Amino acid sequence: MITFDIKRPDEAIRSALSAKIDNLTKPKGSLGRLEELALRIGWIQQSLSPKLEHPFNVIYASDHGIADEPVSQSPKEVTRQVVFNFLNGGAGINFLARQHGFKIKIVDGGVDYDFPSIPELIDRKIRKSTRNFLYGPSMTAEEFNLAIQWGADIVSDCHHEGCNIISFGEMGVGNTAASSMWMTCLTGLPLIQCVGAGSGLDKNGVEKKYRILKQALDKYDRSNHPEEVMAYFGGYEMVMAVGGMLRAAELNMIILIDGFIMTNCILAASLLYPDIRSFCIFGHCGDEAGHKLLLEYMHVHPILNLGLRLGEGTGAVCAYPIVDSAVRMLSEMHSFKQASITKYF
Structure with a gap:
């Protein structure tokens, strides 16, 4: 059997992704599974702004x-x-x-x-x-x-x-x-x-x-x-x-x-x-x-x-x-700072 070089994505980006998700204009955790999916996809792609391309x-x-x-x-x-x-x-x-x-x-x-x-x-x-x-x-x-x-x-x-x-x-x-x-x-x-x-x-x-x-x-x-x-x-x-x-x-x-x-x-x-x-x-x-x-x-x-x-x-x-909604959440929702909204949690 041929071999594959599969590496688990670097964990270092997780804290930055979590911070970005938590600072979007919503109560923390209020988008449920979308937040979980966004974190996973950003982690896989090693990006705070992941994209889904040509499925x-x-x-x-x-x-x-x-x-x-x-x-x-x-x-x-x-x-x-x-x-x-x-x-x-x-x-x-x-x-x-x-x-x-x-x-x-x-x-x-x-x-x-x-x-x-x-x-x-x-x-x-x-x-x-x-x-x-x-x-x-x-x-x-x-x-x-x-x-x-x-x-x-x-x-x-x-x-x-x-x-x-x-x-x-x-x-x-x-x-x-x-x-x-x-x-x-x-x-x-x-x-x-x-x-x-x-x-x-x-x-x-x-x-x-x-x-x-x-x-x-x-x-x-x-x-x-x-x-x-x-x-x-x-x-x-x-x-x-x-x-x-x-x-x-x-x-x-x-x-x-x-x-x-x-x-x-x-x-x-x-x-x-x-x-x-x-x-x-x-x-x-x-x-x-x-x-x-x-x-x-x-x-x-x-x-x-x-x-x-x-x-x-x-x-x-x-x-x-x-999955697409989770990615759009990361790329399209404003942060509290961008929207000039007082962080309410």
Whole structure:
């Protein structure tokens, strides 16, 4: 696996940021989470006047071998159909990206389909679907390393286009199953607490999904080292997202974290490079069963709770206006001195 140079931002600026926030024309602390977010963003950017520039949402897509088992409401063909919907501008993430000024990059990391040449679709296909982890590892070590590298390279491209705040999304039938396996192996939480409905399984479907994943977990006789777990159970799109997140932190970018799958990706990334957490803002708590537990395990507090479970980066992009408000607070509110207002606390 390639290495990353991720450094926690310098703490020295925090006192100046806090002083600036406390001297804006408001009672101390009265803008709540906006103040907390402003402090974090200024700290990441090492600036008393931070800026959000050219936001991107990167969607990595890949199919999962475990989808050959009855673990998903959707057949594999849905992955490529949704990718075409992304390209045609008709998906949930598309209207949100248009609303909030995000550019989208769509990456084929392993969709089980031969796409024609499409300029808007970035071809980084490693293999047409991962293998079925019920019978062995999803990917080889070589494929894992390539996914990390290519995922990181996409973020470098965004950075070269002026991006300093980025979110990640995913598309891949079977990826909530894979994420449940990452969650139980990397946190030690019981598998039963990590398995949910995915794209819409009913109670019986969830129970069947659990039994299949429990069978796979019982066969797993390797270590719970993050790289081992990621390669054995993960999807190419998930590993690419880990690589993208690590590169974003290396480049001092703000990382907006989406739902259940992307939260598992940042968990895995943070077990490899703990300082990556400094660059993260968690967008929302989703409606997938394990997401709330995972956020609690990581001791993080998301901005929104809207009952979302679509993925694609939708929850992260929905949270962006709140992040933007925090930055605008720092840059546009007057201080007591500027406004000639007696400080009233």
